[in-house]
Amino acid sequence: MLTSLIPLDDIVHSISYEPSIPHERPTTLLSHLVLPANSTTRILAPFLKQFLEYGEHPPDASRGFELCAAILFPLDPALPRRIHTANVLVDLPTPDFSMPYNVIIMTSTLLALFFGSIFNILTRRLVALKVDEPERPQVPVGSTADAAAEDPVPASAQ
Numbered sequence: 698m699l700t701s702l703i704p705l706d707d708i709v710h711s712i713s714y715e716p717s718i719p720h721e722r723p724t725t726l727l728s729h730l731v732l733p734a735n736s737t738t739r740i741l742a743p744f745l746k747q748f749l750e751y752g753e754h755p756p757d758a759s760r761g762f763e764l765c766a767a768i769l770f771p772l773d774p775a776l777p778r779r780i781h782t783a784n785v786l787v788d789l790p791t792p793d794f795s796m797p798y799n800v801i802i803m804t805s806t807l808l809a810l811f812f813g814s815i816f817n818i819l820t821r822r823l824v825a826l827k828v829d830e831p832e833r834p835q836v837p838v839g840s841t842a843d844a845a846a847e848d849p850v851p852a853s854a855q
Contacts, residue, residue, distance in 0.1 A: 703733060720750060723765075731772075748790060761788045 713727040724744075732738055764787050769780040 708732065720753065761786045763787075 708730055710729040710731060712729075713725075715722075715725040715727075717724040724742075726742065730738070764785040766784050767782040769782070770778065771780065
């Protein structure tokens with residue numbers, strides 16, 4: 698880690714920090730820094746990823762969330778009046794948007810099975826029918842030739 702030889706009070710003249718209000722306003726950090734020539738400055742800001750509400754997701758939720766660029770106002774008149782840094786793409790926890798579809802399909806299937814079963818139980822009548830079978834003629838035990846002529850089932854199958 699590199700440390701500066703210049704005291705921090707000589708670099709940072711003022712800092713204004715406005716915390717975010719979830720789902721309403723982003724965090725704003727405004728600072729007045731006097732940086733030495735040919736120096737490199739790194740500003741680190743820790744943050745917590747939060748879940749977005751269902752309607753707050755961008756159309757392409759897997760793309761992430763774009764963090765706006767910082768704006769620098771140099772005091773040197775030879776430099777441009779504003780310097781914009783690059784935007785940062787922050788990966789967000791991506792929800793599974795197919796889950797509501799799966800829940801609707803499963804719930805509809807269960808309701809259809811339940812309703813169909815109850816409907817069948819309530820509307821069908823269970824009636825016992827007595828089926829009369831035609832009487833078969835009695836064949837004497839010793840006469841297989843006469844029984845074979847009358848009975849369509851062969852004697853070997855009996």
